[in-house]
Amino acid sequence: MEEYILLVDDETGILDMLEIVLKKEGFRNIKKAQSGKEAEKMIREFNPRLIVLDVMLPDVNGLEFCMELRKNSDVPVLFLTAKTSDYDKLTGFAMGGDDYITKPFNPMEVAARIKVQLKHQHMYSKTEHLNLLQFEDFTINKDSCEINRNGTVLDFTALEYSLLLYFAEHPNRIFTTAQLYENVWGQMNLGEEKTVVMHISRIRKKIEPEAEKPKYIHNIRGLGYKFIPHKKEAR
Template sequence: MKEPQLLIVEDEQAILHMLITILKKENFFHIDAASSAEEALVLCKMKSYDLILLDITLPGRSGFEVCPLIREISDASIFFLTARSTDLDKLSGFAVGADDYITKPFNPLEVAARIKVHLRRRLGSVPRVEANLFEFGPLSVNTNAGEVRLHGQPVELPAQVYQLLLFFCRHPNQLFSKSQLYEKVWGEEFFGEDNTVMVHIRKLREKIEASPSNPKFIVTVRGLGYKFIPEGGTHESL
């Protein structure tokens, strides 16, 4: 397995140094560090990370604010690292996209163990996504070439359908409502009677699904929205 890429976003130098020291001893990760939200965003645009340790209390933007921005450009798992330990804080963290929530003070050895377990599960079941190439079983998307292939054969997609697929590729296993997809992909405010998303979902399924009426990649969650399943396994469209 390729060495996992880890980013620690922490402005307290003592905590940052402690985490780096402990995690490097594991000889399991490649570690980068950032001391602010803006620095973290720059790094995420330059490099593909597997997991991000994100402090909530940062100078400028908080972790709560920057987490959704990271989600826009990275499919990394995100662990919040914070002294805030109330149930409301934890729920807020998960609501904005966190995968786990670690409260201070913490045992750094436990943190290392939790990261390793999570990454082994993640990298063992979810295909590796490089900065410019997404590969999900028979489906591949090369963003440099703007090329989509299915079972090695090129697939021609209209521009907006391609952008929809690209958004799904960047956010695997995440549920999005029609309004969220419209606002994220089309960049406009959603009006409830607009069927644009449904039409483009149907067009995309016709291009990449073996059976568009029984989709394996892009599944419908009744009453909630759509989810991209990178494994393309057996899932029932509801």
């Protein structure tokens, strides 16, 4: 089964430029759409492995498009936008985006970020041997790459899973946002602090009994973040 990357932007020049660069980087199955309606059709037909999505489309807001997509799919979404404020970036992550690149951009940077997303998606779907990390409020199943809480499998993106797993496998250590980005995203100087912070915020809402009073992922002021394991007691 072929795996496609879907590029969605109303500017033909941007689509063509990204297609050329991605093909030079070894990606062969690329589809292009210039509207939300066209993108919806291609998503149904080709089930893309990753979507590069412009925020301002002629018929729909890309943020709202992503929010609707998240109801049925966890496919990685990388936003492209001319909006550069922290508020706009945080909104993009809150709507379900996995990464955020502002225009104008270097197409090689887009290719690099796509590779990071696909790497983590591969890690997320890969199964090796049964390995459970059990905590008081949730369990990480490394065999199925699932987070389970109170008998329910939580909805995690590949990067959210990778970040939580990294914390869980390195308990009681303080990491700066730069270190987390380098170790989890696998790239240096391509992301911003807000990317890591927003992913941590989304994870807290899913695993913490009280997201406003974190039990597991603590912010150590001026230093970074630390995961404190509260192990589930054996019975």
